Amino acid sequence: MATPKDVGHGLQCVPGLTNGWIAGGANEIEKTSAVIDRAGYSSAKVIVEWNAQAVTDKKKLTIVVKRYQSSDNSAWDAGTVILTSDVFTAANPTLAGAGHSVVNENFDGITRYVKYSVTGTLNQGNTDTASYGLMIVLGGAATEPTTL
Amino acid sequence: MGLPKDVGHEVQEGVGQAYYWTSGAGETEQTCATDRAGYSSGKVIVEWNAQAVTDKKKLTLTIQRYQSADNSNWDAAEVLQAATDVFTAATPVLAATGRYVFNQNFDGVKRYVRYGVTGVLNKGSVDTASYSLAILLGGSATLPTT
Numbered sequence: 001m002a003t004p005k006d007v008g009h010g011l012q013c014v015p016g017l018t019n020g021w022i023a024g025g026a027n028e029i030e031k032t033s034a035v036i037d038r039a040g041y042s043s044a045k046v047i048v049e050w051n052a053q054a055v056t057d058k059k060k061l062t063i064v065v066k067r068y069q070s071s072d073n074s075a076w077d078a079g080t081v082i083l084t085s086d087v088f089t090a091a092n093p094t095l096a097g098a099g100h101s102v103v104n105e106n107f108d109g110i111t112r113y114v115k116y117s118v119t120g121t122l123n124q125g126n127t128d129t130a131s132y133g134l135m136i137v138l139g140g141a142a143t144e145p146t147t148l
Numbered sequence: 149m150g151l152p153k154d155v156g157h158e159v160q161e162g163v164g165q166a167y168y169w170t171s172g173a174g175e176t177e178q179t180c181a182t183d184r185a186g187y188s189s190g191k192v193i194v195e196w197n198a199q200a201v202t203d204k205k206k207l208t209l210t211i212q213r214y215q216s217a218d219n220s221n222w223d224a225a226e227v228l229q230a231a232t233d234v235f236t237a238a239t240p241v242l243a244a245t246g247r248y249v250f251n252q253n254f255d256g257v258k259r260y261v262r263y264g265v266t267g268v269l270n271k272g273s274v275d276t277a278s279y280s281l282a283i284l285l286g287g288s289a290t291l292p293t294t
Contacts, residue, residue, distance in 0.1 A: 011159070011191065011286070013249045018195040020168020020278035027199065045159065049280045051166040100282070102161050131168035133280020135193045139159070 012041065012138040016116075020053075020131035023122035030066075032117040033134060035073055039112055042140035044105040046116060048083070049133040051098040055090035059124040062086050063132060065103065066119075071111040079117070107140075160187065162283035170276050171269035177212075180281065181219065181262035188287035190252040192228070192263055196279040197245045201237035205271040208233050209279065211248065212266075215258040222262065231266075254287075 015034045021027035038044070052061040065083040070076045082105070088097040107114075116136060122128040162182030169175060184190065198207040211229040214222045228250050235244045254261075263283065269275040 011284070013191060013193055015247060016193070016195050016280075017245065018166060018197045018278045018280040020166075020197070020199065020276065045161065045284070047161050047164070047282045047284075049164040049166040049282055051168070053168060098165060100161065100164055129168060131166040131278045131280070133164070133166045133195050133278075133282065135164075135195065135280070135282040137159075137191070137193075137284055 014136050014138060016134040016136050017118070018131065018133040019118070019120065020129070021120065022126065023124045023128040024126040028121060030117045030119040033115050033136065035113055035115050036136065036138070037073075037112060038107055038110070038114055038138055041138035042107050044107065044139065045137045046082070046103040046105055047100060047135040047137070048118060049100045049135070050087050050120070051131045052088035052090070052096055053129045053131060055088065055095050055122065055128045055130070056124045057090050057092045057095065059122065059128060060086045060089040061130050062121045062123070063101065064119045065134070066117045067105070068115045068117070069111045070113040073113045159284060159286040162190070162285050164280065164282040166278070166280035167265070167267070168276070168278040169267065170273065171271045172273040175266070175268050177264045177266040179214070179262050179264040181260055182283050182285070183219070183259060184254055184257075184261055184285055185259050187285035188254050190254065190286065191284045192250040192252055193282045193284070194248040194265060194279060195245070196234055196247065196267070197277060198235040198237070198243055199276045199278060201235065201242050201269065201275045201277070202271045203237050203239045203242065205269065205275060206233045206236040207277050208268045208270070210266040212264045214262040214264065216260040216262070217258045219260040225264065
């Protein structure tokens, strides 16, 4: 079967988030996306771009991604960890690194509303810096959804 | 025609980036390059976050694309988004977020593409911001082997 030439065909980008922080700072906490109404979409790609911008030798950057779900956009479950990884450990002379992690989401059995969070942690006191971005692309609509 | 249920069906994420900075340092263009061989279109997603901005000061973003046949010699930049003030702080609103999505048609575009983002905070040394860029490639007629 020929596939559509247009990547946008049947795909929908929904709001994600981005965050940067200094180790131990106020932004080293869980950050959560807006609520996503996935009605009509059966799967998604959750993309996390990360950048360990300045890390002390032997220290690391850890990324944890969670998915929350709700059937009514009001009562949310406790969240499910869909990714946890020490994405970078500094080793002199390599004190910075960047990359991305991707989680393919199958929405079979998942309720209508979802949201995603990222927690980035630098295990160095107060000098290291890092950033990440979370992007979510919905797809797999059997017919063009009317609710989004 | 029914569509594939799986969003991953012949859709591939390319190389993106994330970046955080404090005003007055590191406000240079950050770029990332992707080999798009086999893919005919893409979505470029840019999330931005004006994390802490002084009253009346702003965050400005410029987004550009470069292309190359050999991943070495790059053409001059093509502007996807000219310098735009995406956020101006006004007490009590001193932080904000947002995003851009660019649909890319690769007809006539060389094999290697590189995207650059320049973020500028027009405050001396205390404001902070971040952005990230992801590339989703698609539209392959057959599954690329490269």
